[in-house]
Amino acid sequence: QLQVVESGGGLVQPGGSMRLSCATSGFTMANYAMAWFRQAPGKEREGVSCINSRARTVYVDSVKGRFTISRDNAKGTMYLQMNSLRPEDTAVYYCAANVECMENPLYWVNPDISWGQGTQVTVSS
DSSP: OOEEEEEOOEEEOTTOOEEEEEEEESSOGGGSOEEEEEEOTTSOOEEEEEEOTTOOEEEOGGGTTTEEEEEETTTTEEEEEEOSOOGGGOEEEEEEESOOOOSSGGGSOOTTOEEOOOEEEEEOO
16 A cells, blocks of 8 residues: 655745655555645645656646755655745645656546645745
8 A cells, every 4th residue: 555644844934945755655656656736725736746757857837946856766755845935835735646747737636646644834924
């Protein structure tokens, strides 16, 4: 069973940085595409960034140039480095395994995705 656990969320001031981690277990992460999603209060969950098994990455326009997704297959861990954070980045961030890492985030979701419980990121002064 694919299991993922997020960590690293918290409170940060606008313009600050934060790194999220996604620890995996129960599968060989190197063989799967992974992604970060987020859900802000009152909004639907949206894809933020994905990375396939060959480390090809995709970002939504709102985070391009500010966020960096990466993976360490030896550790079975995925990361999201978030810089220049804005109040509109406030959301619960979710790690997902076994996504379809395509150019359009609307196509990332499939019935076989494994989701984490989420970690809260709050950007506020």
